[in-house]
Amino acid sequence: GDSVTQMEGPVTLSEEAFLTINCTYTATGYPSLFWYVQYPGEGLQLLLKATKADDKGSNKGFEATYRKETTSFHLEKGSVQVSDSAVYFCAGGNYGQNFVFGPGTRLSVLP
Amino acid sequence: SAVISQKPSRDICQRGTSLTIQCQVDSQVTMMFWYRQQPGQSLTLIATANQGSEATYESGFVIDKFPISRPNLTFSTLTVSNMSPEDSSIYLCSVGTDFLYEQYFGPGTRLTVT
Numbered sequence: 558g559d560s561v562t563q564m565e566g567p568v569t570l571s572e573e574a575f576l577t578i579n580c581t582y583t584a585t586g587y588p589s590l591f592w593y594v595q596y597p598g599e600g601l602q603l604l605l606k607a608t609k610a611d612d613k614g615s616n617k618g619f620e621a622t623y624r625k626e627t628t629s630f631h632l633e634k635g636s637v638q639v640s641d642s643a644v645y646f647c648a649g650g651n652y653g654q655n656f657v658f659g660p661g662t663r664l665s666v667l668p
Numbered sequence: 669s670a671v672i673s674q675k676p677s678r679d680i681c682q683r684g685t686s687l688t689i690q691c692q693v694d695s696q697v698t699m700m701f702w703y704r705q706q707p708g709q710s711l712t713l714i715a716t717a718n719q720g721s722e723a724t725y726e727s728g729f730v731i732d733k734f735p736i737s738r739p740n741l742t743f744s745t746l747t748v749s750n751m752s753p754e755d756s757s758i759y760l761c762s763v764g765t766d767f768l769y770e771q772y773f774g775p776g777t778r779l780t781v782t
Contacts, residue, residue, distance in 0.1 A: 589769055600760055601711075601773040603669070608769070646710065656771060658711045
């Protein structure tokens with residue numbers, strides 16, 4: 558079945574450091590890909606998405622590009638802030654099928 | 669995007685009892701889903717709540733343990749029956765859009781079973 562491989566955490570960075578969280582999706586087709594963020598004590602929020610190859614999703618300084626050849630969707634941010642501390646989930650799915658979520662990566666940003 | 673609310677936000681329940689969680693959406697949606705997130709874990713889909721018909725359950729989840737109702741296009745309930753400490757989790761409701769294929773999540777219900 559479909560699966561999501563995501564960089565294991567926890568990841569600890571200093572403020573203003575560069576962030577990369579790797580994600581690859583294994584599927585029979587070319588699914589839409591998503592990044593969700595879960596702040597402490599809250600539900601999941603859609604951070605960004607891409608629906609086809611070479612699409613770039615971006616939001617709040619975060620970016621991810623859908624690489625078709627590797628079905629990867631790595632999350633990046635040039636300068637993280639303390640407020641970015643959260644758990645980040647990569648997810649994917651084809652229309653009409655259920656989403657598959659990665660295990661989540663916990664990010665802690667220190668001042 | 670849709671605005672989703674869940675009730676209760678948290679509860680502490682005794683073993684052997686049942687809890688019903690409500691999910692309300694501010695607009696009509698076709699797809700509604702229920703997930704479980706065990707402590708420190710990722711999300712696991714319990715079932716898809718279908719309006720006007722029985723829910724579709726994922727492997728490992730059964731209707732007797734997790735009965736679901738979906739009386740209309742804006743509301744659903746999930747009941748956790750005959751609870752045990754292993755049911756202690758966050759239960760999340762989500763909704764899906766037809767053409768954008770995105771999912772939006774409610775704030776979750778934090779359940780502790782003692």
